[in-house]
Amino acid sequence: KQEVTQIPAALSVPEGENLVLNCSFTDSAIYNLQWFRQDPGKGLTSLLLIQSSQREQTSGRLNASLDKSSGRSTLYIAASQPGDSATYLCAAISSGSARQLTFGSGTQLTVLP
């Protein structure tokens, strides 16, 4: 059974700092990996999707990498802003029709002004 772990569980940084969030998964036979952010009491907003054949994806200040062989993904946030404060979730997506997302428990990020 796929298990996804995110480290650290919480992170507090000053505004402007570059930071890295880590995600690891136990089963490398994933279809895709997706990063989300969740604001308190809100839904999930998709940030980046990395296909299993890709090694990284970029969107604005965000860059996500994927290393299937080591079972790891990282989310890099450049020049962090207070508006980046949220919980960041990574999800490994299984092959097959279920397309089940197995989520990590998230990293709660606080960017201090």
Added chain:
Amino acid sequence: NAGVTQTPKFQVLKTGQSMTLQCAQDMNHEYMSWYRQDPGMGLRLIHYSVGAGITDQGEVPNGYNVSRSTTEDFPLRLLSAAPSQTSVYFCASSNLQGLAGVSDTQYFGPGTRLTVL
């Protein structure tokens, strides 16, 4: 595009009552699914559908029914609500195939917060 919409946003039920959580998407996505989010348990798949008329069980299907009569709608029915079903419910949708130039990013709705007393 409204994306994925869910109604209601909040609901309080008594044990034994039934209700339907509504989910709709306007992106012509074949794939739709329901998750529940619980503290310490993360998000878990309840049911999913790969197209109209086709549904299947996920990780935690007991106590829930689904149907998919149209591409756009995927309602989740609680047959006899129990306190253990107190949770936040999310609906998601995506294209089914990762075809060239077609993203299969999964998009989530805003959620329904359900409390069962």
